[in-house]
Each structure stands twice: as structure tokens, then as C-alpha cells.
Amino acid sequence: EAAVTQSPRNKVAVTGGKVTLSCNQTNNHNNMYWYRQDTGHGLRLIHYSYGAGSTEKGDIPDGYKASRPSQENFSLILELATPSQTSVYFCASGDAGQGRAEQFFGPGTRLTVL
Amino acid sequence: AQSVTQPDARVTVSEGASLQLRCKYSYSATPYLFWYVQYPRQGLQLLLKYYSGDPVVQGVNSFEAEFSKSNSSFHLQKASVHWSDSAVYFCALSPTGGYKVVFGSGTRLLVSP
Numbered sequence: 537e538a539a540v541t542q543s544p545r546n547k548v549a550v551t552g553g554k555v556t557l558s559c560n561q562t563n564n565h566n567n568m569y570w571y572r573q574d575t576g577h578g579l580r581l582i583h584y585s586y587g588a589g590s591t592e593k594g595d596i597p598d599g600y601k602a603s604r605p606s607q608e609n610f611s612l613i614l615e616l617a618t619p620s621q622t623s624v625y626f627c628a629s630g631d632a633g634q635g636r637a638e639q640f641f642g643p644g645t646r647l648t649v650l
Numbered sequence: 651a652q653s654v655t656q657p658d659a660r661v662t663v664s665e666g667a668s669l670q671l672r673c674k675y676s677y678s679a680t681p682y683l684f685w686y687v688q689y690p691r692q693g694l695q696l697l698l699k700y701y702s703g704d705p706v707v708q709g710v711n712s713f714e715a716e717f718s719k720s721n722s723s724f725h726l727q728k729a730s731v732h733w734s735d736s737a738v739y740f741c742a743l744s745p746t747g748g749y750k751v752v753f754g755s756g757t758r759l760l761v762s763p
Contacts, residue, residue, distance in 0.1 A: 540693070567749055569749075577755060578654075578740060578753040578754055578756055579740070579753040581750070584749055586749070626693055628693075630749075632748050637682045637744035637748065638699055639696075639751060641686075641693030641694045641695070642693050643692055643693045644692070644693055
């Protein structure tokens, strides 16, 4: 069954530490996305990718990097985590540009930065 | 710039009652429109989508939505809600069907017994 999975599901990090969130999709979609969800803000786009080797900045990229080593995998990297990055992070995949704009989401990673 | 407004942060309805969740959008042309549902501790799941054509679109679990160009709206409706419909509902738009999707802030639905 096609799916988007994320790991870890929960993460506690210390301020200044490095955090890597991983995402894997079996939908064979070209596009992948990282969002964060905070109360009152809905979902905000951090980074996205059109395919392996590409990463693009979304609406709130500061403090985050992304890596897309393959069609299936897309990582979000926090080099120096801060408490303001405490949030729930969602990965999604989709076939935007093929006349289909809907996205398929993973279950989320709850990150707490102390 | 594009935007999506969900004016009701919380809605409470009784089981078996009808439901309407409101969504207004701002975009100069007709966008692609979506409703997603998020159950506790889960990711968003697509309920329905509108690309063009019939302004009333059917989705999963007996949900439907009506697109109105004149009102710039895409309201979600259900004739009879069940307790399991309790969740957060997000309206979203994609301006051109490309990568960018703009989400509303969500409406938390509570179905009371």
C-alpha cells in the first residue's frame, strides 16, 4: 500500500543540538514537502523538492535544511535546534504539475526542543 | 497573494445533525480547492477536491462541498454527522495545481452524543 512514513514519531532534543527528521514515500511521487503545524497557524511550508537531488525553500525555511537523496527519501535537518522549533512536523508527497495538486501526508513527528 | 480563511475555530454539533464548515478563499482566478481531515495524532487525509466542472463535489464518508465563484467560498457539508467525525478539518487551495498549497488554520469539529 502506498504510504508516507516518518521517523522518529517523537523526538526530544536539546537547544543547540542537531536534529534529523526522516521521511519515506512509496507513492512514487516526484514532489515531497516538509511542513510544520502550530496551533492557530495551520500548516506552513518549510522546504520542498521536485525530485532526487533537488531542494527548494518554502515559506519559512530559516533554521532548516533539507536533503533529497532519492525519489523515496526526504530529510529535514535542524543544525542548531532552538525551542522555537518545537512543533509537529509533517512530510507529504504529491504529483503537482501533473494536473493533480493533492498531497498525501505522513503521520507527523512531534519535536520538543528543551 | 493567495489565502484561505476558516472563520470558525471550533464547531460543536449533535450526533445526527447536519453540518456546514465554512471556507473562504482569496485568489484572482479559480484555484484547485481541497478539504482535508486530521484525526488525533495523525496526518492530514484528503476528503475531497475541486478542480473544475460541477460545483458540488462528493468526497469520502458522505462529505460534500460546494464551490461558489461569486462568494469565493468552498463550504464543507454533511447531512448527518457521527461521533467519529470529530476531528480537525482544513480547507486548502492550490493556485495553479503546482507545488504550492495554502492551508487554512483549521476548524475543530466536536460531535456530541
